[in-house]
Amino acid sequence: MNSQLKRTIDQVKEVLMQDHDSIVYGQLHSGLGFTLPSDCPHMRPYYDFLGMSNGARCGVIDLWSYEELDKKQYRLNNWVNDVGEWLEVGQILYEPLVINRKSGLLYVLKEEEHIKEEENIGECNDFLFNYVFGDKYYSIAAGVDDWWLLLKRLQSV
Template sequence: MIEDIKSIIENMKKCLKEDPSSIVFGELNDGIGEINEAAILKLGKYYDFLSLTNGARCGDIDFWSYNDLEKNQYVLSDIQDERESWLSIGQILYEPLLINKFDGIVYEFIVDDGSMNSFGELEFFLKNYVFGPSYCKVIPNSENDDWFLFLKKNGRISN
């Protein structure tokens, strides 16, 4: 994971701890401890994120913790390939958030029609959509969203 994302996540953890109302809209957990090499390979690029925060709630974007991953893979039943390229890593407004384990590109899977929206590589998605101004592109009416306001208050989004 690029150093920029590491510092953003650490800064946001600090800001969340300083804001008592943050429990309602945001949570960045401690990073995952040691796991075996086979598990790391199965997680692909998502392991890097889990090493920084083992699951997260960022407004209407949720990321599964390592312990919750297995029970949330059911959404892949119709799209998983023989290489097991896909990993369900969370959700955006209850639509599954997937990552291709080999290229690190993140997608929103629209269950109703089976389509996917690409958000680019994991680091790009985190920097711009989770912790940046593009949050409002994926969350309708985000101007009054607590996470969006938190990002503005803490300098991640300019006024």
């Protein structure tokens, strides 16, 4: 995880702690406090995020905590053949957000009119920087919400 992304996460955490209403639209939890081992190098950026924030709610994006991961894998059986190759790490507007353990790429699993498709949204750090904490959030939130307003306020500081 690069230093700019770390600074952004710390800045957002600080602002959220000062806003008592933020629990409705955003939470970045404390980090794990330890480093997760990884036999898959492409998982390191995701594990680094868990080290900084063990789970999060960022508007329409929910990111599971380390403790929730095992309980949240049940939806994968409906989507992929090799469940061991994937990890559901959260959801966007209630659609599963998964990471491919071999490539490190994130996908949103969507179903429209009984057609299932995977939308590639890049690797973990890019997703965090651009979608969770950046301008691309607007495109997935389909407009302005409290998280978007927080992001815009932080950009003007």
